[in-house]
Amino acid sequence: MKLLATGKVKWFVYQKVVIVFIVFLIPLISMNIWVNYKGMSFTKNAILDSSLAGASFYSKQLDKEIYFIRNQQLQFQEDKNIQKLSFRGESLEKYEEVELIGNAEDLLNRIIASSEYVVNAGVYVKSLGKTISGKTGVTAIPNMEYEKISSLLKVKQKPSFYRSGDAIFLIETGDNAELWSYIEISKGKLLEALNQIATLYQESEVFLGSNELGNILSTTDDQLVSTEVLKLITKQDQFNSDIPEINKVNGKSYFIAHNFISSLNLSLIMYVNQNEITRPLSQFNTLLYASFVIAIVVMILYSYSVNLMIHRPLSKLVKTFRMVETDNLDLVIESKTKDEFYYIFNSFNRMASRLKRSIEENYEQKIALQHSQLKQLQSQINPHFLYNSFFNIYMMCKVGDSDSAAELSQKLGSYYQYITRSGSDEVPFFKEYQHALDYCEIQCIRFSNRISFEYEEIPVLANGILVPRLIIQPIVENVFEHAFEDDYRHGVVYIGAECEEGIIIITIEDNGILLKDEEIEYLQKKLAMGLKQVEKTGLINVNNRLQLKYGPDSGLFVSRSKYGGLRAELIVKYESKEV
Numbered sequence: 001m002k003l004l005a006t007g008k009v010k011w012f013v014y015q016k017v018v019i020v021f022i023v024f025l026i027p028l029i030s031m032n033i034w035v036n037y038k039g040m041s042f043t044k045n046a047i048l049d050s051s052l053a054g055a056s057f058y059s060k061q062l063d064k065e066i067y068f069i070r071n072q073q074l075q076f077q078e079d080k081n082i083q084k085l086s087f088r089g090e091s092l093e094k095y096e097e098v099e100l101i102g103n104a105e106d107l108l109n110r111i112i113a114s115s116e117y118v119v120n121a122g123v124y125v126k127s128l129g130k131t132i133s134g135k136t137g138v139t140a141i142p143n144m145e146y147e148k149i150s151s152l153l154k155v156k157q158k159p160s161f162y163r164s165g166d167a168i169f170l171i172e173t174g175d176n177a178e179l180w181s182y183i184e185i186s187k188g189k190l191l192e193a194l195n196q197i198a199t200l201y202q203e204s205e206v207f208l209g210s211n212e213l214g215n216i217l218s219t220t221d222d223q224l225v226s227t228e229v230l231k232l233i234t235k236q237d238q239f240n241s242d243i244p245e246i247n248k249v250n251g252k253s254y255f256i257a258h259n260f261i262s263s264l265n266l267s268l269i270m271y272v273n274q275n276e277i278t279r280p281l282s283q284f285n286t287l288l289y290a291s292f293v294i295a296i297v298v299m300i301l302y303s304y305s306v307n308l309m310i311h312r313p314l315s316k317l318v319k320t321f322r323m324v325e326t327d328n329l330d331l332v333i334e335s336k337t338k339d340e341f342y343y344i345f346n347s348f349n350r351m352a353s354r355l356k357r358s359i360e361e362n363y364e365q366k367i368a369l370q371h372s373q374l375k376q377l378q379s380q381i382n383p384h385f386l387y388n389s390f391f392n393i394y395m396m397c398k399v400g401d402s403d404s405a406a407e408l409s410q411k412l413g414s415y416y417q418y419i420t421r422s423g424s425d426e427v428p429f430f431k432e433y434q435h436a437l438d439y440c441e442i443q444c445i446r447f448s449n450r451i452s453f454e455y456e457e458i459p460v461l462a463n464g465i466l467v468p469r470l471i472i473q474p475i476v477e478n479v480f481e482h483a484f485e486d487d488y489r490h491g492v493v494y495i496g497a498e499c500e501e502g503i504i505i506i507t508i509e510d511n512g513i514l515l516k517d518e519e520i521e522y523l524q525k526k527l528a529m530g531l532k533q534v535e536k537t538g539l540i541n542v543n544n545r546l547q548l549k550y551g552p553d554s555g556l557f558v559s560r561s562k563y564g565g566l567r568a569e570l571i572v573k574y575e576s577k578e579v
Contacts (some may be wrong), residue, residue: 033292077107082104085101087178160266168187204272205218225254269391317345435470450491466573470542520566525558539556550573554571
């Protein structure tokens with residue numbers, strides 16, 4: 001990628017190919033990730049639903065078992081023999097009392113035998129003053145069972161069950177508290193049922209509890225997590241047991257399933273470390289990450305291969321073409337592979353070699369021809385005022401004006417030394433400018449001071465600039481020969497120069513009145529033809545030389561002067577490296 005001067009970004013072919021590949025690959029990767037995510041989500045939900053179903057099944061079984069025991073207890077209390085024993089206990093005959101107590105013991109033993117959760121079942125008959133128990137038999141009060149049950153019944157609000165130490169009791173009263181029936185539930189069997197649910201997962205724990213009673217029975221001794229889980233459950237609807245939850249407890253995520261045991265008015269809660277549930281999915285996560293890494297590696301390898309097979313050869317070719325733009329043709333591109341670029345490189349090498357030979361045979365010859373033409377144009381500057389100048393010297397000597405004759409001779413000698421010197425075709429601008437001023441002085445002497453000139457000093461910046469020789473003097477010569485011909489007014493020639501970075505403008509103007517507008521237009525058309533104009537003298541000479549060296553933006557441009565005559569502008573657009 002490259003930032004252009006216009007502010008726009010330029011993308012290389014290599015980058016475009018890689019970007020297109022990535023754009024096409026991203027939807028496939030995204031679809032793969034989405035499918036894997038959906039599959040994992042579906043599997044995870046299936047596992048959670050299975051866990052919830054298992055916990056719900058065991059909790060319902062436990063609830064049914066407790067309900068069954070409670071029904072047994074209620075049926076026991078409603079039994080006619082038990083009722084008879086309660087109402088007529090004091091008036092019964094001895095044998096009848098023994099028979100009714102025996103029936104009660106049988107019923108109690110049936111209750112104990114009906115469920116593995118029942119440890120003991122008993123009844124207290126106030127009219128007899130005795131307790132009948134499947135474990136301790138018939139015992140007169142006070143006794144340990146009576147004391148325990150009576151202490152539990154002192155609770156004002158009747159609970160669903162009673163606790164005495166580690167023992168759990170289901171107690172029902174009847175006949176205005178004349179009859180108490182009580183069943184002791186096996187804590188070990190309850191814990192065994194909870195452990196059976198906990199075996200669904202290795203890192204799962206199950207407990208029975210409620211907001212009021214807290215943790216009643218748990219498969220773990222660590223009460224910290226279960227207490228926090230219970231708080232989370234009680235914040236929500238604890239009767240809603242259909243929706244599993246995932247919550248953080250002490251920095252760990254737990255899957256929590258809870259079911260309400262209505263027979264005990266408790267919640268059966270199972271919580272499992274989420275990592276335990278999602279462990280079977282870890283391999284899918286690994287495969288997902290592996291596929292993502294593989295996709296990135298594929299993109300990197302593809303980008304590298306495109307860079308190696310396409311971008312590098314193209315870059316080498318582009319760099320070589322740029323070197324050709326700098327006129328460097330001594331280039332050979334080597335290719336290590338026998339592919340399409342091998343053919344392109346060899347074709348480029350042959351083209352560069354042929355182009356170099358063509359330049360040597362044609363372009364260099366053309367340059368030599370142009371150089372020769374420049375020499376020829378320069379040599380055609382013929383100072384035809386030579387005879388007049390010598391005649392002026394002769395006349396000065398005749399009248400005895402030796403000083404003027406000496407000055408004119410010196411100026412004339414300097415003039416011819418400048419135009420006939422051999423060597424470089426270019427001179428510093430200040431020398432060319434001074435030569436034009438010398439020429440003006442010679443001409444002013446020729447015209448007996450009927451013509452004068454005014455000039456501006458050139459900027460210091462122009463001193464080191466090289467320009468072709470004899471580009472100003474021909475313009476000034478044209479003014480002296482044509483602007484004031486047959487005109488007896490005092491003529492003035494104005495010469496000035498401006499210099500900026502990369503451009504020089506020399507202005508020559510006169511106040512002559514002989515030049516017509518049609519003539520200026522005709523001259524403008526001839527100058528506009530540039531190098532197509534075959535005339536080799538005067539103004540066209542200078543224009544052609546400047547355009548040949550500096551290009552079409554340079555040259556001679558004419559217009560009407562503000563002083564009335566011709567305004568000629570010499571424009572030289574040079575490269576700053578020439579300064």
